[in-house]
Amino acid sequence: MDKLLEVKDLKKYFPIKGGFFGRTVAEVKAVDGVSFSIQRGRVLGLVGESGCGKSTAGRVILGLNPKTGGEILFDGENLAQVSKSRQRELRRRMQMVFQDPFSSLDPRMNVSEIISEGIVAYKLCDTRAEIEDRVNELMEKCGLFPEQAYRYVHQFSGGQRQRICIARALATNPDFIVLDEAVSALDVSIQAQIINLLKDLQESIGLTYLFISHDLNIVQFISDEVAVMYLGEIVEYGTTEQIFSNPRHPYTVALLSAVPAFTREEKANKHRMILEGDLPSPYDMPKGCRFAGRCPYREAVCEEEKPVWTDRGDGHYCMCHRPQL
Amino acid sequence: MSEKKTDMPAAGQEPLLRVSHLRVSFQTDKALLCAVEDVSFDVRKGETLGIVGESGCGKSISCMSILKLVQGENVRYENGAVLFEGEDTLSMTDKQLQKIRGRKISMIFQEPMTALNPLYTIGDQMGEVLKLHTKLSKKEIWDRCCEMLEKVRIPNSREIMLRYPFNLSGGMRQRVMIAMALLTNPELVIADEPTTALDVTIQAQVLDVMKDLQKEYGCSYIFITHDLGVISEMADRVVVMYGGRVCECAATDTLFEHPYHPYTRGLIASRPYRGMKTDRLPVIPGNVPSLNNKPAGCPFHTRCPDAMDCCREAFPEETAVGEGHTVACWKYAKK
Numbered sequence: 001m002d003k004l005l006e007v008k009d010l011k012k013y014f015p016i017k018g019g020f021f022g023r024t025v026a027e028v029k030a031v032d033g034v035s036f037s038i039q040r041g042r043v044l045g046l047v048g049e050s051g052c053g054k055s056t057a058g059r060v061i062l063g064l065n066p067k068t069g070g071e072i073l074f075d076g077e078n079l080a081q082v083s084k085s086r087q088r089e090l091r092r093r094m095q096m097v098f099q100d101p102f103s104s105l106d107p108r109m110n111v112s113e114i115i116s117e118g119i120v121a122y123k124l125c126d127t128r129a130e131i132e133d134r135v136n137e138l139m140e141k142c143g144l145f146p147e148q149a150y151r152y153v154h155q156f157s158g159g160q161r162q163r164i165c166i167a168r169a170l171a172t173n174p175d176f177i178v179l180d181e182a183v184s185a186l187d188v189s190i191q192a193q194i195i196n197l198l199k200d201l202q203e204s205i206g207l208t209y210l211f212i213s214h215d216l217n218i219v220q221f222i223s224d225e226v227a228v229m230y231l232g233e234i235v236e237y238g239t240t241e242q243i244f245s246n247p248r249h250p251y252t253v254a255l256l257s258a259v260p261a262f263t264r265e266e267k268a269n270k271h272r273m274i275l276e277g278d279l280p281s282p283y284d285m286p287k288g289c290r291f292a293g294r295c296p297y298r299e300a301v302c303e304e305e306k307p308v309w310t311d312r313g314d315g316h317y318c319m320c321h322r323p324q325l
Numbered sequence: 326m327s328e329k330k331t332d333m334p335a336a337g338q339e340p341l342l343r344v345s346h347l348r349v350s351f352q353t354d355k356a357l358l359c360a361v362e363d364v365s366f367d368v369r370k371g372e373t374l375g376i377v378g379e380s381g382c383g384k385s386i387s388c389m390s391i392l393k394l395v396q397g398e399n400v401r402y403e404n405g406a407v408l409f410e411g412e413d414t415l416s417m418t419d420k421q422l423q424k425i426r427g428r429k430i431s432m433i434f435q436e437p438m439t440a441l442n443p444l445y446t447i448g449d450q451m452g453e454v455l456k457l458h459t460k461l462s463k464k465e466i467w468d469r470c471c472e473m474l475e476k477v478r479i480p481n482s483r484e485i486m487l488r489y490p491f492n493l494s495g496g497m498r499q500r501v502m503i504a505m506a507l508l509t510n511p512e513l514v515i516a517d518e519p520t521t522a523l524d525v526t527i528q529a530q531v532l533d534v535m536k537d538l539q540k541e542y543g544c545s546y547i548f549i550t551h552d553l554g555v556i557s558e559m560a561d562r563v564v565v566m567y568g569g570r571v572c573e574c575a576a577t578d579t580l581f582e583h584p585y586h587p588y589t590r591g592l593i594a595s596r597p598y599r600g601m602k603t604d605r606l607p608v609i610p611g612n613v614p615s616l617n618n619k620p621a622g623c624p625f626h627t628r629c630p631d632a633m634d635c636c637r638e639a640f641p642e643e644t645a646v647g648e649g650h651t652v653a654c655w656k657y658a659k660k
Contacts, residue, residue, distance in 0.1 A: 049526060187551065188595065189379060189592060189609040196605050217596065217598060218597055221606070259554065262581065267558075274526075275526045
């Protein structure tokens with residue numbers, strides 16, 4: 001199998017400073033031992049609630065935040081061990097699209113400057129004319145009109161801005177893009193347009209995506225594999241089909257049942273599992289299973305011992321004490 | 326409000342609230358921008374009316390106008406009436422309005438972070454509502470607040486009353502908002518995107534609490550959201566808005582099973598669902614028009630797959646297409 005990205009036991013702890021000398025008094029374990037891999041040309045959906053560490057995981061993979069521990073292998077090369085120049089080359093092939101198309105674009109730059117920044121930084125084009133051609137090509141590919149190249153960001157709507165963000169990410173010819181809630185801030189009718197664009201690009205360029213989202217309907221539509229995160233850990237991993245039709249972890253079950261029913265049929269077949277309480281605070285992590293406090297099936301062992309990551313058949317992994325689930 | 330809607334089943338009595346031909350504009354340096362053009366709907370006793378639409382369609386403005394909460398020098402209530410218990414709230418003075426606001430009609434806002442005052446404890450903020458609207462003693466107020474917090478399933482309510490908003494999580498804050506809105510046992514609660522800022526599992530909890538309270542108190546809800554799933558779960562009837570106008574209105578199941586308006590159809594089709602066969606989503610082309618260059622005629626005609634010449638000229642009349650189902654589209658207009 002051709003793994004484009006492999007993440008092994010990735011950890012990211014944020015220190016909490018306190019006291020008179022600003023010493024580190026505690027740590028928030030935002031990502032705590034996450035491992036997964038993505039095959040070339042596939043889409044991995046990473047789902048979870050706010051604060052579960054899914055965005056942090058995406059940022060750490062790209063090196064936007066330094067990692068605390070673990071390994072990241074991109075196309076077989078360990079990012080931490082290669083030379084600086086090689087690292088720079090590998091980074092060119094990994095890009096990101098952020099959630100908020102309003103704050104992730106510089107208001108003082110016009111569209112052409114925004115898109116060409118990466119091209120210039122990596123010296124991918126030699127002449128100005130080439131850069132201009134490349135920008136126009138990217139804009140067309142993303143559904144924008146080349147005549148808008150010298151406009152500023154405030155003249156665009158949310159959906160168009162997200163297209164600019166995608167064009168910017170594509171500028172350096174990446175193989176892999178982290179999409180961090182890339183459609184969450186958009187209106188319903190615009191969301192569908194952007195999702196289709198992402199699918200088109202994936203097929204025509206052969207991109208690999210890490211699709212981070214909390215919207216399960218969209219994740220299901222776009223992903224080949226899905227990983228469910230809860231408090232810094234992946235609790236379940238499998239193909240989209242496995243996760244959505246046969247969820248094994250109680251958290252995944254609850255998450256799926258929390259999606260509002262839509263048609264009369266869905267409403268009739270629905271067994272909603274309402275979870276009690278909120279996420280526990282990340283500085284004071286439970287000793288055993290992190291989900292134990294909200295789990296309706298918890299037993300004594302759940303609060304004492306950490307469950308192990310086991311294969312439940314056909315590459316469907318789950319971290320839960322209950323074998324029947 | 327057209328005659329057709331009042332023919333609806335179970336509409337023997339007067340509706341609790343009737344918004345008719347509401348028109349709200351904002352005066353800017355350059356032009357008068359019309360956010361809500363001609364909006365009519367009514368809310369019956371004990372029902373939940375859902376209002377869906379994308380950002381800028383005027384859904385929040387029309388609902389805030391019910392209590393005249395859209396205020397300022399540049400706001401113009403140009404036309405229309407909001408009849409609540411037979412009285413027009415738009416022509417009331419502030420003093421008269423104050424008797425209704427928070428007492429008979431209350432609101433739940435989207436951002437529980439900004440809607441609660443960070444400088445006061447939960448108990449102070451909740452108590453204020455009762456201090457203004459009732460003659461209860463301090464002790465009674467305190468007890469009533471605690472009781473209400475328990476109703477929205479906040480454990481150890483007595484302790485929470487002494488906490489500040491920043492001590493609580495998003496879901497808890499939103500439940501405090503709900504408790505606050507229902508303290509005075511209002512007739513109508515306007516919930517403006519109450520669960521948009523929350524995670525799905527927390528959203529499920531909050532919706533569940535809201536449904537239970539409705540059963541207990543028999544209040545009506547106006548539920549504003551852009552999430553079709555939430556609407557389908559909560560609402561009895563739905564109003565779909567686009568560009569400051571109502572384009573379709575029907576009972577929830579009818580609307581989702583047999584949508585008429587091309588916009589409603591597009592919205593429903595573009596939502597991914599489990600077991601979808603296609604690998605591309607059907608889309609509504611184009612962008613949501615901005616207020617300062619709204620197209621003439623039907624505001625949707627620029628994006629509509631079925632647009633005709635007449636769509637560019639005038640906005641269509643509301644037409645009844647089924648029991649309690651009206652649509653404003655030239656395709657269905659009676660010639």
